[in-house]
Amino acid sequence: MSTSRLRRWPLKAVAIMSLTAAVAACGGSTDTAEPAAGESAADKKVFIGFANFAEPESPVLKALDTGMRKEAEKRSWDLVVLNNDRDGPTAVSNAETMVAQGVTHAVEFQGDGKVAPQLMDTFNAANIPVIAIDIAHPGAHFFGINNVEAGRLSGLAGGNHAKENWDCKPDLVTLLENEASGDVALLRTEGILKGLKEACPDLPDDVIQRRNSPTTPDGAQGVARDILVSKPDAKNILALGGNDNMVIGTINAAEQLGRAGNVFGYGLGADLMLFGVDTPGLGGSTAFWYEGYAKEIFKLLDKIVAGEAPAVVDSPTDPNAHFNPACQFPNDQVKSIPSLDQRIEELYAGDAGSASAAEKYCPEGVETYGLKG
Amino acid sequence: MSTSGIALTNRWARVSALAPRGHGATTLVLLLTWLALVVATGLRAPGFLSGQTVVAVAFNMAFVGIMVTGVGIVMMSGAEFDLSVGVTAVTSALIVAQLLVEGWSFPPAMLVAVLFGVLIGAANAWLVLWLGIHPIVATLGMMFLVSGVTRIFVDFVAIPRDSFLRQQAAGAWLGVPRVFWVMLVVFTIVGLVIRSTRPGRHLVAVGGNAQAARARGISPRRVQGVAFVLCGLCAGIAGLVLASQGDIVQSSLTAGTEFRVISILLLGGLALTGGRGRFSGVFASLLLLSTLPTAIVTWGVSSSWQPVIEGLVLAVALAVNSLREKKR
Incomplete structure (x- = not known):
């Protein structure tokens, strides 16, 4: 009996310590x-x-x-x-x-x-x-x-590029989405299509290749490569997607196939672009801040x-x-804003005031969402 | 039996004798299926039969193919699977990318990344062969450990475009991406070593019957230990390939990658129990399953149906394989 108790006590002690440590x-x-x-x-x-x-x-x-x-x-x-x-x-x-x-x-x-x-x-x-x-x-x-509005800003930026450079007649629009992300993915895609059609109302649906994609860069590359192979004659290509990974993955895929010349991508989130990922062909990204x-x-x-x-x-x-307010952020302006650490410092300093990150850092003249004025 | 009946039976026997058997048949069936897929897709969309498709499929094969080789060695040795191969590859990719960002030159950065893979392989060998933990449990634990620790330190790394890794790997040889040739060299060396050398025969012997191998003076523990280490080495090399393919490496691996690796090995005819199968079959399986997604998109099948079709092709092929195994 005593042996049993002796065994139990250390066990209890370990259990109590583990619980404390776990909490x-x-x-x-x-x-x-x-x-x-x-x-x-x-x-x-x-x-x-x-x-x-x-x-x-x-x-x-x-x-x-x-x-x-x-x-x-x-x-x-x-x-x-x-x-x-x-x-x-x-x-x-x-x-x-x-x-x-x-x-x-x-x-x-x-x-x-x-x-x-x-x-x-x-x-x-x-x-x-x-x-x-x-x-x-x-x-x-x-x-x-606001996934719909954020998606709209990216779609609009992509659509405007297509309008100015290709007379709203791109050969191919790749639109990657991660179905496993559920509503978030669907809402973003809905927004992207809305923005795209806002800039190019007559864009035919068969130009848009909407496909499920992993959210990882290598996964998105694979999906994008397959789309590009299925459209071998497409030259003017607009790359859009549910996050920056998907758009950068599409541009990388076009490079692998030797077709990066006329690819224009516009990301969503800017979580890669604003942290130093510089991909030629990435026109910008909607910044979530x-x-x-x-x-x-x-x-x-x-x-x-x-x-x-x-x-x-x-x-x-x-x-x-x-x-959270969001805005389009062109790639060529990334260098004009402070680094993330500096932005955090500025935003949360004692005398920082109430301006949101978007109010402080969105460039002039871009489309925004949720900003007053 | 009539004379004509006997003649027919003899003729059939002669034809049957010409048909390849066993693992050769697996390879042939897979290659014929692949050929049928390519021809059918080419007939539907002539643009499919182009250099673009070759490049796309080569990229599809490269990263996964090297991991398939590593896990194939483990499977052949009878030590079942290494489920940590994917996260090990991703972490090796992050290591090489981070070191390049910090200004290291490519050779030492590459060495550290590959050594990391070897280290994880050795740790798996220790867990499975010295501590006696089941390979699936041990390598699954390693998978969570490596991925958890990696995520604490890094989320993603941007790879410098002007780095030796990106510059060299971006090119092609004979119109096919260099990363494919890297995979092919690794694959061929492993296939030849297993088939034609003494250590390779030891691996097959241990995988086929560990007790009989021990009776012949072969140490199963040593052989399987080397298999895990080689698998780690392959994961390290796969990491280099992954890091060379794009602007970023992320700490998460595409969901289902490990499942894909194992599917390719099983479809290629490697026995779950070890000791049987050929790497030629595995290569044919890799070729088929890497061409399938590209073909499916060319057929215009919607995204929602793509995994259904891929799963169906895999299930049918595995069922046929299993029936053939039972017959034997």
Whole structure:
């Protein structure tokens, strides 16, 4: 019996330590302590729980992480940052951790739509308002990209190039989309087609080759090569797609086939172009300005905390949802804006003001979405 | 039996004797299927029979083909699969790209990337052969480990256009991309070594019957260990090919790449249990499955139907292969 107990105690100790470590690991970094017990609901300090999409290793996630911390600091709000690790169940567990830690408001960034209702049940039970980034969560304020409008800006830029250079008669328009991305892909494609037809209303449908593609650069290259082979006589080629990878992949594929001469691409997101990927033939990309997300999210949080919460719009297709402003960004102007680190510094400095990233960095004379004036 | 009946039977026996059997038949069937696909597509769209198609298919074959070679060695040795080959290749590509960005010259950058592949292969060998973890579990774990660690450090790397890697790999020889020739050299060396050399015969012997091989003084652990290391080496080379093909390398691999590698090997006639199959069959399988997507687009089949058709062709081919195996 004693042997058994002796064995069990270390096991329990290991289990307790593991649990503690797991909670700590899931919790990422807790910047400040949770609100003191005994505070009334009215004077309860604002405590934001933010679950990031993954470890902030990519420029986009790093920018979001930094922005969230800086904005919370400016307001002297408490903040706990968690890591959803690109995984639905981890996001659910992180939501439970946030509730257990007593957050007053939650900002959720996770890509598994299937766990969204379960996650929201957890927050709703604790009466915590939620802002969901980029992926709709039922009952949460949606914040992110207006995919239709962003797609429209890219389609319009591509269409205008076709109009000015090819009299709206390109031989081929490649339009890659990732069907597995669901609504996001469909909405972006819908927008691209809308913008394209806005510039070239009589563009025949059979010129447009719309195909499913992986989101990776090598995957997109393969799909684009196959399209180009199926249209051996196409010379004036317009490359469009659901993200920068797909468009750059198409241009690379045309280069491999020795047909890059008259390819014009216009990306979506600018998450590669603005981070130094310089591909000849890439005319530009619609910039999403992820680094400005935190700023806009905190503007919404300010309203919620002040009791002026706007009605919850949880659908990314509803024009009344909260969208990050976006704009077309020509490739030849990339060098004219500061580096990402500098942009983050400028956006979140103590005296930065309320201008969004798009207001600060969109060039003059380009098409924009969500900018006042 | 009548005289004419006997004559017919004899004639059929003579014809049957001329037909290739076993793995030779697999290769022939696959090549004939490929030829039928090319001819049918060419008849529908004459533009398909062009240098453009050759280049596109060559690119389709290069990266995957090198990984197929590596996993083929592991499969042949009876150690089943190496599921970490794809992420190892991607990480090798990121390593070479990052080192080039940091100003390294190509030879040392290439060496580090390839050595990384070898290191992962050796780690897999240790997990499977010394710790006794099942190959699928061990290499799956390695896949998550490598991909997780890679993502912590890097999301993507832009490859300098003026780097030796991009400049050299961008070219072609005899109208076919250089990356294809790299794959062909790796493939041919491995195929010849397995078929015609003593170490190759040891690999086949261990894969066919490890106990019998041990009785003949061959160490299955050593042979399978070398197989994993060579697979890692192939992944490293595949990484170089991947890095040479475009402006960026990303930390994520195209979904389903590992599945594609294994499908090509099984369709090519390599036995799941090891010790049987020929690399000529695997090459024919690689050729067929790399031409199929290009042909499907030329036929004007919609994106939604493309995976259905590819899956169907694969299922039918595997079923036929399986029936033939049972007959034998």
